[in-house]
Every structure is written in structure tokens, then in C-alpha cells.
Amino acid sequence: xxxxxxxxxxxxxxxxxxxxxxxxxxxxxxxxxxxxxxxxxxxxxxxxxxxxxxxxxxxxxxxxxxxxxxxxxxxxxxxxxxxxxxxxxxxxxxxxxxxxxxxxxxxxxxxxxxxxxxxxxxxxxxxxxxxxxxxxxxxxxxxxxxxxxxxxxxxxxxxxxxxxxxxxxxxxxxxxxxxxxxxxxxxxxxxxxxxxxxxxxxxxxxxxxxxxxxxxxxxxxxxxxxxxxxxxxxxxxxxxxxxxxxxxxxxxxxxxxxxxxxxxxxxxxxxxxxxxxxxxxxxxxxxxxxxxxxxxxxxxxxxxxxxxxxxxxxxxxxxxxxxx
Amino acid sequence: xxxxxxxxxxxxxxxxxxxxxxxxxxxxxxxxxxxxxxxxxxxxxxxxxxxxxxxxxxxxxxxxxxxxxxxxxxxxxxxxxxxxxxxxxxxxxxxxxxxxxxxxxxxxxxxxxxxxxxxxxxxxxxxxxxxxxxxxxxxxxxxxxxxxxxxxxxxxxxxxxxxxxxxxxxxxxxxxxxxxxxxxxxxxxxxxxxxxxxxxxxxxxxxxxxxxxxxxxxxxxxxxxxxxxxxxxxxxxxxxxxxxxxxxxxxxxxxxxxxxxxxxxxxxxxxxxxxxxxxxxxxxxxxxxxxxxxxxxxxxxxxxxxxxxxxxxxxxxxxxxxxx
Numbered sequence: 001x002x003x004x005x006x007x008x009x010x011x012x013x014x015x016x017x018x019x020x021x022x023x024x025x026x027x028x029x030x031x032x033x034x035x036x037x038x039x040x041x042x043x044x045x046x047x048x049x050x051x052x053x054x055x056x057x058x059x060x061x062x063x064x065x066x067x068x069x070x071x072x073x074x075x076x077x078x079x080x081x082x083x084x085x086x087x088x089x090x091x092x093x094x095x096x097x098x099x100x101x102x103x104x105x106x107x108x109x110x111x112x113x114x115x116x117x118x119x120x121x122x123x124x125x126x127x128x129x130x131x132x133x134x135x136x137x138x139x140x141x142x143x144x145x146x147x148x149x150x151x152x153x154x155x156x157x158x159x160x161x162x163x164x165x166x167x168x169x170x171x172x173x174x175x176x177x178x179x180x181x182x183x184x185x186x187x188x189x190x191x192x193x194x195x196x197x198x199x200x201x202x203x204x205x206x207x208x209x210x211x212x213x214x215x216x217x218x219x220x221x222x223x224x225x226x227x228x229x230x231x232x233x234x235x236x237x238x239x240x241x242x243x244x245x246x247x248x249x250x251x252x253x254x255x256x257x258x259x260x261x262x263x264x265x266x267x268x269x270x271x272x273x274x275x276x277x278x279x280x281x282x283x284x285x286x287x288x289x290x291x292x293x294x295x296x297x298x299x300x301x302x303x304x305x306x307x308x309x310x311x312x313x314x315x316x317x318x319x320x321x322x323x324x
Numbered sequence: 325x326x327x328x329x330x331x332x333x334x335x336x337x338x339x340x341x342x343x344x345x346x347x348x349x350x351x352x353x354x355x356x357x358x359x360x361x362x363x364x365x366x367x368x369x370x371x372x373x374x375x376x377x378x379x380x381x382x383x384x385x386x387x388x389x390x391x392x393x394x395x396x397x398x399x400x401x402x403x404x405x406x407x408x409x410x411x412x413x414x415x416x417x418x419x420x421x422x423x424x425x426x427x428x429x430x431x432x433x434x435x436x437x438x439x440x441x442x443x444x445x446x447x448x449x450x451x452x453x454x455x456x457x458x459x460x461x462x463x464x465x466x467x468x469x470x471x472x473x474x475x476x477x478x479x480x481x482x483x484x485x486x487x488x489x490x491x492x493x494x495x496x497x498x499x500x501x502x503x504x505x506x507x508x509x510x511x512x513x514x515x516x517x518x519x520x521x522x523x524x525x526x527x528x529x530x531x532x533x534x535x536x537x538x539x540x541x542x543x544x545x546x547x548x549x550x551x552x553x554x555x556x557x558x559x560x561x562x563x564x565x566x567x568x569x570x571x572x573x574x575x576x577x578x579x580x581x582x583x584x585x586x587x588x589x590x591x592x593x594x595x596x597x598x599x600x601x602x603x604x605x606x607x608x609x610x611x612x613x614x615x616x617x618x619x620x621x622x623x624x625x626x627x628x629x630x631x632x633x634x635x636x637x638x639x640x641x642x643x644x645x646x647x648x
Contacts, residue, residue: 030469032476084438088431107412110434111472114408117441118464125458133457134449140442145354148435152356 007318008047010311011054014068018050021072022079025119036100036112040079043097049180050075052205052315056184056198058308063187066127070187073123073136074180080116081143083109088147089235132183139179146171150237157260159238159246166207173213174206181205197302201312204299208292209319214239215285218273230273236261240288244281286320293320331642332371334635335378338392342374345396346403349443360424360436364403367421373504374399376529376639380508380522382632387511390451394511397447397460398504404440405467407433412471413559456507463503470495474561481584483562483570490531497537498530521626525636528623532616533643538563539609542597554597560585564612568605610644617644 008015022041026034050071057067085091086099087109093099101109117140124136146168153164160168181202185195217232218241232239238246238259246255254272258264276282293316300316303309332339346365350358374395381391409415410423411433417423425433441464448460470492477488484492505526509519541556542565556563562570562583570579578596582588600606617640624640627633 027469030472030476033469033472081438084434088434105475106430108472108475110408110412110437111468111475113434114405114437114441115465115468115472117438118461118468121445121461122458122465125454125461128454130449130452130454130457133454134446137442137445137449141439141446144435144439144442145351145357148354148357148432148439151429151432151435152354 007311007315008051010307011051011058014054014064014071015047015050017068018047018054018071018075021068021123022076025122033112033115036104036108037116040083040100040112040116043095045075045095047075048209048315049078049176052177052202052312053180053184055308055312055315056181056201057188059304059306060185060188060190062184066187067184069123069126070132070183071180073120073127074176074183076116076120076123077136077140077143077179078176080113080120081140083113083116085147087113127183127187129187131186135179135183135186139175142171142175146175159243159255159259162243165240165243169207169210169214170203173210174203177206177209178202194303197299200299201296201303204292204296205316205319208289208296208316211240211285211289211292212320212322215241215282215289218276218282230269233258233272234264234269240285241276241281244284245276245279248279248281249275290320293317331635331639332375334631335375335382338378338388338395339371339374341392342371342378342395342399345392345447346400349446357436357439360428360432361440364407364424364436364440367419369399369419371399372533372639373402373500376501376526376636377504377508379632379636379639380505380525381512383628383630384509384512384514386508390511391508393447393450394456394507395504397444397451398500398507400440400444400447401460401464401467401503402500404437404444405464407437407440409471411437451507451511453510455510459503459507459510463499466495466499470499483567483579483583486567489564489567493531493534493538494527497534498527501530501533502526518627521623524623525620525627528616528620529640529643532613532620532640535564535609535613535616536644536646539565539606539613542600542606554593557582557596558588558593564609565600565605568608569600569603572603572605573599614644617641 019041023034023038026037053071053074054067057064057070082094083100086094087101087106090101091099092102100112104112121133121136124133127133149171150168178199179202181198182195185198190198214232217230217239228234233242233255236258238255242255246252252272252275254264254268257268296316297313300309300313343365347358347362350361377395377398378391381388381394406418407424410418411425411430414425415423416426424436428436445457445460448457451457473495474492502523503526505522506519509522514522538556541554541563552558557566557579560582562579566579570576576596576599578588578592581592620640621637624633624637
């Protein structure tokens with residue numbers, strides 16, 4: 001935590017203002033909604049998406065208030081999707097705090113997510129840039145499309161191909177990273193080449209970040225990650241470490257049962273986790289994440305040098321060394 | 325049906341193109357999503373919102389393709405909120421056809437609604453007008469805010485005040501009517517006075533339309549309306565006929581029990597429906613709706629004369645004479 005806080009110190013004041021914007025804009029008569037939004041914003045998170053957005057914007061002379069709106073829109077879109085996801089997955093905790101659906105009805109949870117989508121869209125319009133607003137709508141379609149694909153593909157019941165996995169983690173994570181970094185550049189009138197570099201940075205960092213997330217599901221300490229080991233596989237989702245293991249040892253019965261949504265015991269899960277760890281597949285997945293992160297860092301060379309670019313480089317390094 | 329179809333014949337070709345746009349824009353790999361959107365669009369509805377949007381736009385020389393995008397965005401926003409509402413209310417039928425949640429999981433239903441929000445936002449950006457895009461985000465906040473208010477206000481458990489009722493039907497219906505009509509004017513570069521008149525038309529027509537909807541809940545034939553009599557009151561929602569009755573006969577036990585969400589028998593409901601009908605309160609509510617509709621028609625006088633304005637006038641008349 002202190003390591004990531006250190007990396008983000010350059011934008012710490014910005015993040016405070018971004019959080020203020022995330023809490024703002026709720027009509028006075030909606031006091032209950034205000035308290036729930038305060039709760040969600042207070043529950044925090046690493047704020048990596050708004051931090052990267054602000055760093056991208058600070059590479060250039062920037063209208064800081066508009067950049068705060070952009071960053072707040074990015075983080076609220078993220079928050080809105082999490083609110084609906086937690087309801088869908090019936091998750092009880094997120095970041096160690098009870099989710100909305102623990103104390104709220106599904107109705108209130110659905111509507112709160114909807115409200116946050118609207119508020120995110122509204123904040124995106126405060127940038128005054130139609131291209132940015134359009135990008136937000138597109139990103140939401142990509143994120144939701146990815147989730148729907150996953151739901152519908154339950155019928156296929158196979159370990160995903162590399163291409164399917166890439167599409168999934170792009171939709172889930174990298175797409176919104178690009179919205180923030182590319183959006184920051186567009187807002188500041190960066191050149192086409194630079195906007196492309198910011199996209200490449202966000203894309204590759206997001207892909208690497210999600211692979212690490214998927215790895216932590218196998219490697220992490222349950223306490224720290226805040227969910228059971230191999231949580232994805234327990235839900236029938238095979239991620240990169242499983243995919244690599246499956247290439248070496250096709251048709252392992254536990255993996256087949258898991259992706260077919262058949263009942264798998266806790267002992268079977270712990271056994272396959274042990275096998276995957278021992279096989280070197282987690283390390284192989286880590287190498288893939290590192291490759292993405294190095295590509296993200298390579299994209300930075302096309303961008304203006306200075307403390308913000310250095311911080312983006314350091315965050316990329318942190319992404320692959322983090323342990324939660 | 326034929327009466328409303330006749331009134332809409334002026335924009336029948338437009339509506340076909342609007343429906344095409346509503347079905348479009350779904351990535352090819354999402355075939356399941358495509359079929360569900362086709363189903364939702366095919367399930368129809370009166371298409372009053374897109375029709376009014378197109379008529380407003382046709383008052384002026386218009387970029388028709390952009391107007392179709394605007395009208396499709398309006399109707400998809402409406403559709404998205406209905407998809408979530410039906411899930412929240414656990415409704416099994418809408419317009420005589422099974423709702424999504426009958427055959428789909430809550431997860432798929434939530435995500436389909438989210439996708440439609442995103443697609444609506446994207447279509448609104450196709451107008452190329454930041455003010456219109458911003459208005460969509462604002463409208464979604466108003467609609468969802470109104471629903472949340474209703475959920476949270478369950479705690480108050482009173483017959484609503486006139487002001488609370490006005491706020492509710494504005495959020496539920498009139499707000500999106502104004503988005504369509506005002507949006508049509510903005511898109512065509514109408515003058516401020518005309519944009520205001522289009523807002524006033526949409527607002528007053530929407531208010532009148534919703535009051536009629538609330539009246540039909542008491543007056544209608546169950547078969548034709550497609551839901552049980554006094555469905556709102558059964559769910560604890562007191563609408564204008566009940567509010568007027570309550571002024572004349574305060575503290576009727578059935579009404580008190582209903583708004584307090586206590587158990588009310590079917591016989592008690594049928595008895596109070598009979599009393600409300602006999603009291604003249606339904607007619608008094610109708611007078612209120614007619615007042616709104618006349619104000620809508622008065623606003624039309626500030627707009628360019630011609631067949632489209634005449635059609636808008638006729639639709640307003642139809643609104644208060646319709647029986648479903």
C-alpha cells in the first residue's frame with residue numbers, strides 16, 4: 001500500500017479533487033443516494049485509473065478542472081460496473097468492505113449502478129470534448145459486451161483460446177485504462193502520435209495489470225487478496241495460468257469439470273492450484289505480464305519526458321511487482 | 325391502435341429507420357445480445373417518444389440521419405430503463421410479451437440494460453451535439469433519481485403531496501419526452517424561444533400522458549391494459565386519483581394500509597377502486613391531465629406551422645382520449 005501511495009504522491013492532490021467530484025452532483029433531495037455514493041467513494045481502491053489519467057494529462061499544459069472531471073468519470077464508470085458485478089456475483093465483500101448488496105435490496109443496487117453510469121457520462125461531457133464522450137459510451141459497451149460474452153459462452157464450456165482470453169481482459173480492464181490515458185491526451189490536444197502512444201501505454205499496462213490480477217488468484221495470500229484462492233476457477237473461469245497448464249497437461253479432470261460448471265470440491269481445487277504452481281505456469285504467465293508492461297514502458301518513449309512520465313514508468317514496474 | 329398508427333403515419337418511414345438504428349451497432353461476436361435486442365425492439369410499444377422527436381425535428385430543415393440517431397437514443401434509453409424496471413418489479417409481461425427476466429438470468433438482464441444505456445449514449449453522440457449528449461446523461465440521472473426516491477421514500481409511507489407526485493411523473497415520463505422534443509429542436513438549430521416551446525410541449529404532454537396512465541390503472545379494462553386493476557396501489561404507490569380521493573376522504577384504512585406496504589386483500593382493493601370511481605376522483609384527475617395537454621398544445625403556437633405541428637397537436641388530443 002505504501003509503495004503504491006508513494007508512486008501516486010505526484011497526483012495526490014489531484015486525486016482528492018477527483019474524489020470530491022465523484023461525490024458531487026447529486027441533487028440535494030437524494031440524501032440516501034449521497035450517503036451510498038460517499039460510502040462507495042470512501043471504500044477507495046488504488047485509484048490507479050484516475051491517477052494514470054491525471055499523469056497523462058499532466059504531460060501537457062492542461063485545464064486541470066476538466067482533467068479532474070475526466071478522471072472522476074473514469075473511476076465512476078469503474079465503480080458503477082463493480083456495483084453491478086458484485087450484485088451479479090452475489091459478492092459480499094470488495095476491498096475488505098461489505099458490498100452494497102449486503103445491506104441493500106437488488107433494486108437499490110441496480111439503480112445506484114445506473115445512477116453512477118449517468119453521473120459518469122455527465123462528468124465526461126464536462127470535458128467539452130465530443131471524442132472523449134463518445135469514447136466513454138464505447139468503453140461501456142466493450143466492458144458490458146465482455147461480461148455478456150462470458151455469460152453466454154458458458155455454453156461453450158472450454159478453456160478459452162489465447163484470443164478469447166485477450167478479448168476478455170481487454171474488455172474487463174485494459175479498455176478503461178486506455179480511456180483514461182488516451183482521454184488525458186485528447187483533452188490536452190496531444191498529437192495523433194502521442195495519443196496513440198498513450199493508448200498503447202494504457203492498453204499494455206491494463207493487459208499486464210489484469211494478468212497479474214489473474215496470477216494473484218493463484219499466488220496470493222487469501223487474507224491479503226480478500227478472496228479465496230483460485231476464486232476464478234471455482235466460478236468456472238480459466239485464466240492464463242490455467243490455460244498454460246492446460247497446454248502442457250490437456251484434459252485435467254478438475255479443470256474440465258470447473259469450466260463445465262460441474263461441481264468441484266475444495267480439495268480438488270487446492271490440488272490443482274498446487275500442481276499449477278509447481279508446474280511453472282504461474283511464472284510463465286508472469287513473463288507474459290512483464291512483456292505487456294515492457295511494451296507499455298516502450299510506448300512512453302514517444303511522450304514528453306519529465307516527472308509524470310517517470311511516474312508512469314514506475315507505476316508500470318509496480319504493476320508487476322505488486323502482491324495484492 | 326389504429327388511431328395511434330394513423331397519427332404516426334407521417335413519421336412511419338422514419339420510425340422504421342429508427343428501429344433499424346436501435347437494432348444496429350452490436351459487434352458481430354455478440355449474437356446472443358443481438359437476438360435479445362431484436363426481441364426487445366420487436367416487442368414494440370407505441371414509439372411515441374421517437375415519433376415526437378422526429379416530428380419536432382421535421383419542423384425544421386433537418387439532417388435526417390442525425391435525427392434518427394437522436395430518436396433511437398431516446399427510445400433505447402426508455403427501453404433500457406424498462407429492462408431494469410421489469411427485473412426490479414419482477415414483472416413477467418410487458419406489452420403482452422414475456423419480459424427478459426422470464427427467460428433470462430438477473431445477470432444477463434442487468435447487463436443487457438447496461439449495454440442499452442451505453443448504446444443509447446453512443447447514439448446520442450452521433451448527433452455531434454454536446455448539449456444533446458449532456459441532456460441524455462442528465463435525463464438518465466433524473467429518471468433513476470426518481471426511482472431511487474420512490475424506493476427510499478417507502479420509509480415515509482404517506483400519500484404523496486402534489487409536489488412529490490409531480491416530481492415523480494416528471495422523472496418517470498415527462499423528462500424523456502422533453503429530451504426528445506427539445507433535442508429535436510437543438511439538433512436543427514431552432515431559436516432559444518422555439519427550443520423552450522419544444523421543452524414546454526414535451527414536458528406538459530409527458531405529464532398529461534403519465535396522469536392518463538395512472539388513470540387507466542383505475543379505469544381500464546384489465547385485458548387491454550395488460551395488468552391487474554389498481555396495480556400501482558397494490559404496490560403501495562398512490563397516484564393522482566387516490567390523492568384526490570384522499571383529500572375528500574382522509575385516512576381511508578385501505579389506502580393507509582397500501583401506502584404503508586401492509587397487506588391489502590383483493591376485495592379491499594376492488595372496494596376502494598369502486599369508491600374512487602364513484603367519487604368522481606378519476607374524472608378530476610382526467611381534468612388535470614387535460615389541463616397539461618392544453619398547455620402542451622398552447623406551446624405549439626410558438627412553433628412553425630405545418631403538417632408536423634398539426635400531427636403533434638393531434639397526438640396531444642389522442643393522449644387524453646386513448647384507452648390503453
